[in-house]
Amino acid sequence: MNHLFTGTLAWMVQRIAAVYLTGFSIYMVGFVLLSPPTGYAEWREWVASLPVSVLTTLFFVSLLAHSWVGMRDILMDYIPGAGLRLVAIALVGFALVAQGLWAARILLGVAL
Protein backbone atom coordinates (compact mmCIF):
# COMPACT_ATOMS: atom_id res chain seq x y z
CA MET A 1 0.00 0.00 0.00
CA ASN A 2 3.01 2.26 0.28
CA HIS A 3 2.80 3.36 -3.35
CA LEU A 4 -0.36 5.28 -2.48
CA PHE A 5 1.41 7.67 -0.15
CA THR A 6 4.58 8.56 -1.99
CA GLY A 7 3.45 12.13 -2.60
CA THR A 8 3.27 11.68 -6.34
CA LEU A 9 -0.39 12.70 -6.51
CA ALA A 10 0.30 15.92 -4.59
CA TRP A 11 3.28 16.59 -6.83
CA MET A 12 1.17 16.19 -9.97
CA VAL A 13 -1.72 18.25 -8.61
CA GLN A 14 0.71 21.06 -7.79
CA ARG A 15 2.20 21.02 -11.31
CA ILE A 16 -1.10 20.76 -13.17
CA ALA A 17 -2.61 23.52 -11.03
CA ALA A 18 0.52 25.60 -11.69
CA VAL A 19 0.05 25.35 -15.45
CA TYR A 20 -3.56 26.51 -15.20
CA LEU A 21 -2.69 29.31 -12.78
CA THR A 22 0.03 30.51 -15.15
CA GLY A 23 -2.29 30.60 -18.14
CA PHE A 24 -5.10 32.28 -16.24
CA SER A 25 -2.80 34.87 -14.66
CA ILE A 26 -1.18 35.82 -17.96
CA TYR A 27 -4.60 36.17 -19.57
CA MET A 28 -5.97 38.27 -16.71
CA VAL A 29 -2.97 40.57 -16.54
CA GLY A 30 -3.15 41.10 -20.29
CA PHE A 31 -6.90 41.71 -20.09
CA VAL A 32 -6.66 44.22 -17.25
CA LEU A 33 -3.85 46.10 -18.96
CA LEU A 34 -5.25 46.11 -22.50
CA SER A 35 -9.02 46.38 -22.06
CA PRO A 36 -9.90 47.03 -18.43
CA PRO A 37 -13.58 47.22 -17.50
CA THR A 38 -14.82 50.78 -17.58
CA GLY A 39 -17.15 50.56 -14.63
CA TYR A 40 -19.04 48.47 -12.13
CA ALA A 41 -21.77 47.28 -14.51
CA GLU A 42 -19.35 46.10 -17.16
CA TRP A 43 -17.09 44.45 -14.57
CA ARG A 44 -19.92 42.59 -12.89
CA GLU A 45 -21.41 41.46 -16.20
CA TRP A 46 -18.03 40.21 -17.35
CA VAL A 47 -17.39 38.23 -14.15
CA ALA A 48 -20.92 36.82 -14.21
CA SER A 49 -20.66 35.64 -17.81
CA LEU A 50 -20.59 31.87 -18.19
CA PRO A 51 -17.04 31.41 -19.50
CA VAL A 52 -15.46 33.82 -17.02
CA SER A 53 -17.27 32.43 -13.99
CA VAL A 54 -16.37 28.86 -14.92
CA LEU A 55 -12.73 29.72 -15.59
CA THR A 56 -12.53 31.75 -12.38
CA THR A 57 -14.00 28.86 -10.39
CA LEU A 58 -11.33 26.61 -11.87
CA PHE A 59 -8.78 29.27 -10.96
CA PHE A 60 -9.78 29.18 -7.29
CA VAL A 61 -9.83 25.38 -7.22
CA SER A 62 -6.34 25.33 -8.76
CA LEU A 63 -5.11 28.08 -6.45
CA LEU A 64 -6.27 26.32 -3.31
CA ALA A 65 -4.91 22.94 -4.42
CA HIS A 66 -1.59 24.49 -5.38
CA SER A 67 -1.43 26.49 -2.12
CA TRP A 68 -2.27 23.40 -0.10
CA VAL A 69 0.57 21.34 -1.54
CA GLY A 70 2.99 24.23 -1.13
CA MET A 71 1.98 24.95 2.46
CA ARG A 72 2.07 21.25 3.30
CA ASP A 73 5.65 21.09 1.98
CA ILE A 74 6.63 24.07 4.12
CA LEU A 75 5.01 22.69 7.26
CA MET A 76 6.52 19.25 6.71
CA ASP A 77 9.95 20.78 6.29
CA TYR A 78 9.96 23.14 9.25
CA ILE A 79 7.71 21.79 12.00
CA PRO A 80 9.44 18.94 13.81
CA GLY A 81 6.78 17.39 16.08
CA ALA A 82 4.17 15.21 14.43
CA GLY A 83 1.38 16.40 16.69
CA LEU A 84 2.08 20.10 16.21
CA ARG A 85 2.56 19.54 12.50
CA LEU A 86 -0.80 17.80 12.23
CA VAL A 87 -2.53 20.69 13.97
CA ALA A 88 -0.80 23.22 11.71
CA ILE A 89 -1.64 21.31 8.54
CA ALA A 90 -5.25 20.91 9.65
CA LEU A 91 -5.57 24.64 10.36
CA VAL A 92 -4.10 25.52 6.98
CA GLY A 93 -6.42 23.03 5.31
CA PHE A 94 -9.47 24.51 7.00
CA ALA A 95 -8.37 28.03 6.11
CA LEU A 96 -7.97 27.13 2.43
CA VAL A 97 -11.29 25.31 2.23
CA ALA A 98 -12.96 28.26 3.96
CA GLN A 99 -11.52 30.62 1.36
CA GLY A 100 -12.74 28.33 -1.37
CA LEU A 101 -16.26 28.41 0.00
CA TRP A 102 -16.03 32.18 0.30
CA ALA A 103 -14.97 32.48 -3.34
CA ALA A 104 -17.73 30.09 -4.41
CA ARG A 105 -20.27 32.20 -2.58
CA ILE A 106 -19.00 35.34 -4.32
CA LEU A 107 -19.17 33.78 -7.78
CA LEU A 108 -22.61 32.30 -7.14
CA GLY A 109 -23.76 35.65 -5.86
CA VAL A 110 -22.97 37.37 -9.17
CA ALA A 111 -24.31 34.57 -11.31
CA LEU A 112 -27.73 34.42 -9.66
Place this chain on the structure above:
Amino acid sequence: MSPTPRPKNLNLLSIRMPVTAVLSIGHRIAGFLMVLATPFTIYLLEKSLRSAEEFAQAQEILSSNLRWLMLLPLGWFALHHLLAGLRFLLLDLGIGEDKQSAQLSAWTVFAVGAVGLILLLVVVA
Protein backbone atom coordinates in the same frame (compact mmCIF):
# COMPACT_ATOMS: atom_id res chain seq x y z
CA MET B 1 33.69 2.89 22.39
CA SER B 2 31.53 6.03 22.51
CA PRO B 3 31.01 7.67 19.12
CA THR B 4 32.48 11.14 18.62
CA PRO B 5 29.80 13.80 18.18
CA ARG B 6 29.17 14.60 14.53
CA PRO B 7 30.01 18.13 13.40
CA LYS B 8 26.92 20.27 13.04
CA ASN B 9 26.56 23.74 11.61
CA LEU B 10 23.01 25.04 11.43
CA ASN B 11 24.05 28.65 11.11
CA LEU B 12 22.67 29.15 7.59
CA LEU B 13 24.13 32.62 7.34
CA SER B 14 27.65 31.22 7.60
CA ILE B 15 27.16 29.04 4.53
CA ARG B 16 27.73 30.48 1.07
CA MET B 17 24.59 29.61 -0.86
CA PRO B 18 24.64 29.06 -4.63
CA VAL B 19 22.30 31.25 -6.67
CA THR B 20 20.01 28.28 -7.23
CA ALA B 21 19.49 27.92 -3.48
CA VAL B 22 18.65 31.60 -3.08
CA LEU B 23 16.18 31.34 -5.95
CA SER B 24 14.59 28.27 -4.45
CA ILE B 25 14.03 29.74 -0.99
CA GLY B 26 12.85 32.98 -2.59
CA HIS B 27 10.30 30.96 -4.56
CA ARG B 28 9.08 29.36 -1.34
CA ILE B 29 8.92 32.61 0.64
CA ALA B 30 7.09 34.37 -2.19
CA GLY B 31 4.55 31.57 -2.34
CA PHE B 32 4.04 31.61 1.42
CA LEU B 33 3.49 35.38 1.51
CA MET B 34 1.01 35.17 -1.35
CA VAL B 35 -0.98 32.53 0.51
CA LEU B 36 -1.17 34.93 3.46
CA ALA B 37 -2.46 37.66 1.13
CA THR B 38 -5.17 35.50 -0.47
CA PRO B 39 -7.96 36.43 1.98
CA PHE B 40 -7.37 40.11 1.30
CA THR B 41 -7.51 39.51 -2.45
CA ILE B 42 -10.79 37.60 -2.18
CA TYR B 43 -12.14 40.40 0.01
CA LEU B 44 -11.32 42.98 -2.67
CA LEU B 45 -12.95 40.84 -5.34
CA GLU B 46 -16.11 40.52 -3.29
CA LYS B 47 -16.15 44.23 -2.59
CA SER B 48 -15.73 45.11 -6.25
CA LEU B 49 -18.76 43.02 -7.19
CA ARG B 50 -21.21 43.96 -4.47
CA SER B 51 -22.28 47.43 -5.63
CA ALA B 52 -21.16 50.34 -7.76
CA GLU B 53 -20.23 52.26 -4.62
CA GLU B 54 -18.08 49.44 -3.28
CA PHE B 55 -16.56 48.92 -6.72
CA ALA B 56 -15.34 52.51 -6.53
CA GLN B 57 -14.08 51.92 -3.00
CA ALA B 58 -12.16 48.85 -4.16
CA GLN B 59 -10.57 50.93 -6.91
CA GLU B 60 -9.73 53.53 -4.28
CA ILE B 61 -7.99 50.95 -2.12
CA LEU B 62 -6.02 49.61 -5.08
CA SER B 63 -4.82 53.06 -6.10
CA SER B 64 -4.18 54.33 -2.58
CA ASN B 65 -0.75 54.32 -0.97
CA LEU B 66 -1.54 50.77 0.06
CA ARG B 67 -0.55 49.81 -3.47
CA TRP B 68 3.11 50.29 -2.53
CA LEU B 69 2.71 48.00 0.43
CA MET B 70 0.55 45.33 -1.14
CA LEU B 71 0.05 45.54 -4.89
CA LEU B 72 3.70 46.09 -5.79
CA PRO B 73 5.21 43.44 -3.47
CA LEU B 74 2.52 40.89 -4.30
CA GLY B 75 2.94 41.52 -8.00
CA TRP B 76 6.67 41.01 -7.67
CA PHE B 77 6.26 37.87 -5.54
CA ALA B 78 3.85 36.49 -8.12
CA LEU B 79 6.25 37.24 -10.96
CA HIS B 80 9.25 35.66 -9.21
CA HIS B 81 7.26 32.68 -8.04
CA LEU B 82 5.90 32.14 -11.55
CA LEU B 83 9.29 32.43 -13.27
CA ALA B 84 11.08 30.25 -10.71
CA GLY B 85 8.17 27.83 -10.96
CA LEU B 86 8.48 27.60 -14.74
CA ARG B 87 12.18 26.87 -14.23
CA PHE B 88 11.21 24.06 -11.81
CA LEU B 89 8.76 22.65 -14.35
CA LEU B 90 11.53 22.53 -16.93
CA LEU B 91 13.79 20.84 -14.39
CA ASP B 92 11.02 18.29 -13.78
CA LEU B 93 11.13 17.52 -17.49
CA GLY B 94 14.89 17.11 -17.21
CA ILE B 95 15.72 20.35 -19.00
CA GLY B 96 18.65 22.30 -17.61
CA GLU B 97 19.62 19.96 -14.81
CA ASP B 98 23.40 20.25 -15.16
CA LYS B 99 25.14 22.78 -12.92
CA GLN B 100 25.93 25.32 -15.65
CA SER B 101 22.41 25.39 -17.10
CA ALA B 102 20.83 25.44 -13.67
CA GLN B 103 22.88 28.44 -12.59
CA LEU B 104 22.29 30.21 -15.90
CA SER B 105 18.55 29.72 -15.71
CA ALA B 106 18.56 30.88 -12.08
CA TRP B 107 20.33 34.12 -13.00
CA THR B 108 17.94 34.53 -15.93
CA VAL B 109 14.96 34.33 -13.59
CA PHE B 110 16.49 37.01 -11.37
CA ALA B 111 17.24 39.19 -14.40
CA VAL B 112 13.74 38.89 -15.86
CA GLY B 113 12.37 39.49 -12.37
CA ALA B 114 14.37 42.71 -12.11
CA VAL B 115 13.02 43.91 -15.46
CA GLY B 116 9.54 42.93 -14.29
CA LEU B 117 10.03 44.89 -11.08
CA ILE B 118 10.90 48.01 -13.05
CA LEU B 119 7.81 47.54 -15.23
CA LEU B 120 5.72 47.00 -12.09
CA LEU B 121 7.07 50.19 -10.56
CA VAL B 122 6.03 52.07 -13.67
CA VAL B 123 2.56 50.54 -13.74
CA VAL B 124 1.89 50.94 -10.02
CA ALA B 125 3.14 54.51 -9.80
